[in-house]
Amino acid sequence: MRKRTRYTLLAALIILCALAAMVYLRQKAPPEAARLLPESDAIFYLNLRPVRAATHFDRNPVTLAPSAVAYQQFIDATGINPERDLDAVAIALHAMPNPNGPNGPVAFSIVWQGHFDRTRLTQYLASIATSQENYADRTIYSIPSPEGYMDRVALLGYDTIAFTNMPTPEQIHSILDRHRAAASPFSGSSLLGARYRDVPAFSIAWAVGRIGLPFVEDGKINILGLDLPVPADSTFVASLRYTTALHLRIEQIAPSEAQAADATHALTHLLALVSYIRQAQQPTPRTPSDVALRDFMQSIEIEQHKDRAILTATVPTDALKHLADTPPPASPVTPH
Numbered sequence: 020m021r022k023r024t025r026y027t028l029l030a031a032l033i034i035l036c037a038l039a040a041m042v043y044l045r046q047k048a049p050p051e052a053a054r055l056l057p058e059s060d061a062i063f064y065l066n067l068r069p070v071r072a073a074t075h076f077d078r079n080p081v082t083l084a085p086s087a088v089a090y091q092q093f094i095d096a097t098g099i100n101p102e103r104d105l106d107a108v109a110i111a112l113h114a115m116p117n118p119n120g121p122n123g124p125v126a127f128s129i130v131w132q133g134h135f136d137r138t139r140l141t142q143y144l145a146s147i148a149t150s151q152e153n154y155a156d157r158t159i160y161s162i163p164s165p166e167g168y169m170d171r172v173a174l175l176g177y178d179t180i181a182f183t184n185m186p187t188p189e190q191i192h193s194i195l196d197r198h199r200a201a202a203s204p205f206s207g208s209s210l211l212g213a214r215y216r217d218v219p220a221f222s223i224a225w226a227v228g229r230i231g232l233p234f235v236e237d238g239k240i241n242i243l244g245l246d247l248p249v250p251a252d253s254t255f256v257a258s259l260r261y262t263t264a265l266h267l268r269i270e271q272i273a274p275s276e277a278q279a280a281d282a283t284h285a286l287t288h289l290l291a292l293v294s295y296i297r298q299a300q301q302p303t304p305r306t307p308s309d310v311a312l313r314d315f316m317q318s319i320e321i322e323q324h325k326d327r328a329i330l331t332a333t334v335p336t337d338a339l340k341h342l343a344d345t346p347p348p349a350s351p352v353t354p355h
Contacts, residue, residue, distance in 0.1 A: 050066070052109035052131075054211065057208060059228065061226065061229045062110070062226065063225075067105055097136065098136050099135050108129065108130070111129075112233065113128065113190070126184050128182070129183070130182075132179050157174065158173065168184050219268060223259055239251060269331075270330075280328075293316075314334070315332055
């Protein structure tokens with residue numbers, strides 16, 4: 020009897036250890052939406068649930084411009100309200116070999132997680148699709164875009180939607196294949212496996228890879244009209260963590276420590292120039308938004324850690340809530 024009891028306790032201990040290991044691995048693993056993404060040049064992820072809880076941005080309905088007719092039709096037909104129903108989104112950026120093609124310089128693969136009426140969404144997709152494909156027990160809807168490329172959409176489950184505008188169905192097939200192995204914490208693209216370990220814990224938004232892709236103009240990264248002094252193909256790890264404030268961290272991974280030092284000096288000088296110009300144009304903040312921008316600019320720090328140039332900044336919680344509470348400019352919605 021004692022021997023049987025020992026075996027029973029040993030088996031229970033092994034099961035508990037296995038469960039603890041599974042929980043640990045799941046906590047360390049990238050979010051499921053990101054693990055579903057295909058191979059890509061960059062990945063962006065946003066968890067909207069903590070942002071919604073902190074700012075209640077879903078209480079302020081977005082007033083759409085008259086040009087957003089198709090978007091409004093999507094909302095009316097499916098009942099999906101992104102501000103209310105979208106919980107998380109993961110986006111893969113694909114650099115296109117022909118930047119002058121229908122997709123432009125960058126194509127996208129996206130995985131959405133949230134709440135939606137599956138029946139209404141299926142009916143809507145079927146009504147606008149020009150063709151359908153059955154793959155991995157899922158229906159892929161092919162929808163031509165006005166720009167000339169093909170959008171492909173598939174419903175993965177009761178709370179997950181996949182989308183890609185790549186020229187071939189390879190990426191949507193990859194997402195469906197990965198969905199079969201989504202329970203594994205080791206699944207995901209090679210970029211995710213190589214860089215997710217650099218993302219700080221508890222980040223509500225993060226990005227890894229060649230994040231400059233959407234902002235590249237003439238071989239330079241251009242943001243808000245400014246050419247950043249870093250190569251267009253630089254590798255970045257960016258993150259936003261929300262504790263008592265919103266903490267921004269952007270790391271440029273350079274080929275060498277010397278290049279990281281050059282990038283640090285160049286970014287420091289650029290930040291000083293932008294601060295000087297802004298101070299000259301508006302010495303005294305006039306609105307809460309001006310105060311938030313001033314506090315953000317003053318919190319920015321740039322330093323070098325070995326082969327990385329690192330920018331950190333902080334946005335106070337009150338400023339974040341103010342931005343969420345500020346209604347957008349009014350614009351009429353095209354009637355139907």
